[in-house]
Amino acid sequence: MNIVFMGTSDFSLKSLVALHKNHYNIVAVYTQAPKPFGRNQKIHKSVVHEYAESKGIPVYTPKSLKSTSEVEKFSELKADLVIVSSYGLLIPQNILNIPNYGFINIHASLLPRWRGASPIQSAILSGDKESGITIMKMDAGLDTGDIISMKKINITPKTTYGMLTEEMGNLGTEMILETLNNLEENLSKAWKQPNIESTYASKISKDMCKIDWNNSAEIILRKIMAFSPTPSAWTEIEGIRIKILDADITMEKLHYLNEKTKIPGQLCEYGKEAFVICANNSALKLTKIHPAGKNPMSGNDFLRGHKNLVGKIFS
């Protein structure tokens, strides 16, 4: 069976590696084109691109699949099945129709909740208690295909995007291998998504990552977790831009904080630890932060060199 793999991120890489190690016949890999990335505008290939190349698998990086030349190239691969995992491009119907077994997608949410680009971050941001992986047959809609299988993962208040992505990647890999084990039967048993209760996870934008200290500590903590370790929730104080990598909602020090004139975003020190006031009489203890131009450090360390900032306001 000829398999084509389409994916770009670390999440998808795990599945590709597993497929390759299990000796599936991967005839081609599609991934997003190399882009200028990082300092000095160096061109970087995607992790999937690097891996496929190192294993001698042909790599395709079209900017779109809509052109007739791309459709022709694809049909020449004589794919029987395509596995898609956080690829990043829309797949037109005339390509979906080509493989006998169609397209299968590994999606990192419990569909129909969180269709779209950022299912993992969105689940954490909105405070979901659980998420998971859905394996589905792809159709022309955005993550609207029939469901082949679904498994859950718990989310705690301290689950980060990085941690959840790791777990999701492992689970997705496990599930796609199960699916392939008994492909025809699994495909025939697929069921329709309920169209109620669907939600969409839009792409992550810059402003989404900036912290609004007028929210409660709980909401802010979700944002920190959803964007950790990257791109990171951030804030600013006295012109210094600071990423917040980890924090804890603090209860025991609230009585102390309440005696002060609390302003949301105010940096406080208590028992050598750094706190920031949030809305509704809540506060966050800064446990790991990353000031621009510096290396990541604890809140305590930051205070040691910046006593003058105590009492100032994050914005």
Place this chain on the structure above:
RNA sequence: CGCGGGGUAGAGCAGUCUGGUAGCUCGUUAGGCUCAUAACCUGAAGGUCGGAGGUUCAAAUCCUCCCCCCGCAA
């Protein structure tokens, strides 16, 4: 040549502009105080100031080149 911040004791920083004894807050360590302590007091150890060259009577500081870390942007 995309824009910018930084490298000084184990950690976080000041000192650089204007050259003149290597500092601060912590940590570590020895002792003291205390019913006791992560609190307080007294002492100690711990630095080739990222590297190389240059200027100078004298360089963390000024000049030249190099290395490393990071933020933005994409």
